[in-house]
Amino acid sequence: MTAVSTPGVESAPYTVEEVCEQFDPVMGLEVHVELNTETKMFCGCANAFGAEPNTHVCPVCLGLPGSLPRLNGTAVESAIKIGLALNCQVRERSGFARKNYFYPDMPKNFQISQYEDPIVFDGYLDVPLDDGTTWRVEIERAHMEEDTGKSLHVGGATGRIHGADYSLLDYNRSGVPLIEIVTKPIIGAGVRAPEVARAYVTALRDVLRGLGVSDVRMDQGSMRCDANVSLMPKGATEFGTRTETKNVNSLRSVERAVRYEMGRHAGVLLSGGTIRQETRHFDEQSGTTSPGRPKETFADYRFFPEPDLPPLEPSRDWVETLRAALPERPWERRARIQTDWGLSDEELRDLVNADALDLVADTVDAGAPPEAARSWWVSYLSQQANAAGVALTGLAITPAQLARVIALVEEGTLTNKLARQVVDGVLAGEGEPDDVVTGRGLAVVSDESALAAAVDEALAAQPAVAEKIRAGKTKAAGAIVGAVMKATRGQADAARVQELVLERCQ
Amino acid sequence: MSEASAATGGQSELISLDAGELARRIHAREVSSVEVTRAHLERIEAVDGPGGVHAFLHVDAEGALAAAEAVDRAVAEGGPVSPLAGVPVAVKDNMTTTDMPTTCASAILDGWRPPYDATVVARLRAAGLIPLGKTNLDEFAMGSSTENSAFGTTRNPWDLARIPGGSGGGSSAAVAAGEAPLALGSDTGGSIRQPGAVTGTVGVKPTYGTVSRYGLVAFSSSLDQIGPCARSVLDAALLHEVIGGHDPRDQTSVDGPLPPVVEAALAGARGDLAGVRVGIVTQFSGEGYQPGVLAAFTDAVRVLGELGADVVEVSCPSFSYALPAYYLIAPSEASSNLARFDAMRYGLRVGDDGSQSTDEVMSQTREKGFGAEVKRRIMIGTHALSAGSYDALYGKALKARTLIVRDFTAAFETCDVLVSPTTPTTAFPIGERTDDPLAMYLADLCTIPSNLAGNAALSVPCGLAADDQLPVGMQIMAPALADDRAYRVAAAYETARASASDAGPRIPELRALEGSR
């Protein structure tokens, strides 16, 4: 029976600044990441989010009697890549164990996990903080394990198994490969602890996204964070009792949950109470945590080596091949790009926020100048994407195609205005940029005599305007330029037309 | 044909023939697979009913006859057929079958129909063998007598008042009684070999990893091994080659060629064992061994010597740790393997009336659904793996296992094969050891070391014990992946014995049963 807690009542929250006047916070962060392998960890079922319940299942991931696990090599590869990106050592021989406990969404009533024998261990991640400095978070280990199914508890007040009228089980997620990345205790962050926690999870997300091993969507549960927090009196060396906060489902929540727990711990400790070691649930709405069901007994998972799987012995050559192919760390790449392209901090931030960094980089790689590439993606193409209601990456134009359009502008074949029409044609599926130029007849009129004739025609049609220009009112030339542009359906170089108009009226 | 055999209590000549001979006749169209299948179904009908052998938990006559017809058509069309195509086979009821229930002789799985075939079953079907039905066993293969079955004890065809061994008593009894020429068993601590010995049949535990475990309901994953039961060494070899070989679905399966066991059985039958070094394991004799068993075994060893083998004695002192180590490792793995039987997805569900919590339904189902021996082992295993006992119990057992492997390695440096009685006594009376688990466990004393070490071992009949006229088995052990050596020695011995004057009947007459009719 779980009482519904009243948010904020159990302790008057202290601000982190107040907390840190008397205490040093210690954090440990456990991040679960679902790998985006095509198939599950131990069977051939699709690893896909959002399908009809119990449609991606087979005897193995349902744990039917007689079935046996078969390890997915891509999952192992992803685990090693993650370890290498986190500066970890790769164990020459590791293995799987069974973690035994009963729960209905776990079909074998044990989870196959590397808990005690992780494939990678002992690393660190240098995490960029908001003020431009970095914080080194040390990594204890990263290990592979299989995910459980999902329970939906219907009825009852809490949405948890106790008190529910009945429960529905979906095993689509059962056997999805997970990596759990565990930090060493993070000590000394003081008032920055909540920020460090968020920055770490953010940096980790970016690294994993760069590796392409996971969707890292906290909102969909493909990345989940448990935050362990404890306080010790300032200057002490022995850690206080910690609580583990679960259900932290966004980057912002990581920061809020740590901040709330620090304040709550301080409240309890300063009023002479003691912290109970427990699991707590974060409530997104109120920004508070509430206790989980207290464990009646000490959980003994009775780990023992998984007899159905041989030990894991990745060859040194394989590991080195993976190491050599590691991508640049996202923030290092961003720093390099900022320098190379000469971007201000704000311009870089806009690029990142618009999710356009990769697209611009690819356009630059295809030969376009950075400034033009950036401008196209963050302005005109962003507008088109917004109008179409798709992500920038969902637009039907590739960086290479855009680079070709930009090249056509540079060589004078297209004006910017024409270039937008070419881009529209590509987006409309009319083919490559050159096909659109031909198909729509969009090349700039660069035949001088044809252009001169058009200017003469326009001057003759508007003698009053021509007279003004001849009288020195050069601003009046605009009307003639406009007429010429109209006559050439916009395919003339307006600057050249302006020159011609002035020449003729001298 | 069918009327004639029914009139003689199912005693068609066909039920006493070897599988190899049946296959030859079927492929030569001297007899149809349907006739052979029907003869065995009639035999089952005649001897397996109430008061009878009770080897089968489920018989699929319709499915078997349909499969037999398909083989007959293939033979008639002159297409190539596998060496055992058309021959009936019985399957221990802990291997999954899509067309028959799979119960593991447990109330918790009563009526469960798996959605997939075990790899071995799929291989039987692909090779044209005819699955007749599913055979009885000790619940979840835990036991040495089939008395732990939730669906009644199987009786030994040689004496229906006695046990047929276990856990695979159903498979061995079916073969001994002529209900099937071949059967599949699974051997975790002796569950193929010990029933083979006490029913006078051949039982083989192949090298661990050479026959896929995919679809075998796990008892102890690091020990379980599927293998053949037959009435002759060659038949066992023929079936062994049908089911054996790498299976990508089982990551503990050996990725390499299977030892040439049929070739070895044929070579052995020529009777020459010159230069073969045979080691008698000295630990397996003395107190607790029935004199009639030791006498039959000693005589068998004498025959090996006469065939040219060099017989020596070897000591494997660590084998004395085998039984206690086994009774920690196997229950530990079992406690985890059997956790999945929780009423949530399949099988029995007790207490699901809406008033009980999930935990209560799980717990009541397991309380009702598991028998006493299964619960005992789950509790032993749970304790052995628990935080306070792991090192002293499970951890120590793993160390003993390493020592046993070393003893085998050393022994196989000086010997090609090792021999011992398969089990210390002949078949004991039903009920004699049910209240004494330790006495029951002793039945597997000689067979357990090969499960712990993973090497090949088989049991071959060596006549009847002089003191009770019941079958005795000789165990022949060979190094891992040298199963062929054991087959060669067994076949040589079998051939020599067949020509001896006291060879005795190959199928018991089921006197007690017929007397009761």
Ligand SMILES: [Zn+2]
């Ligand atoms: Zn699956």
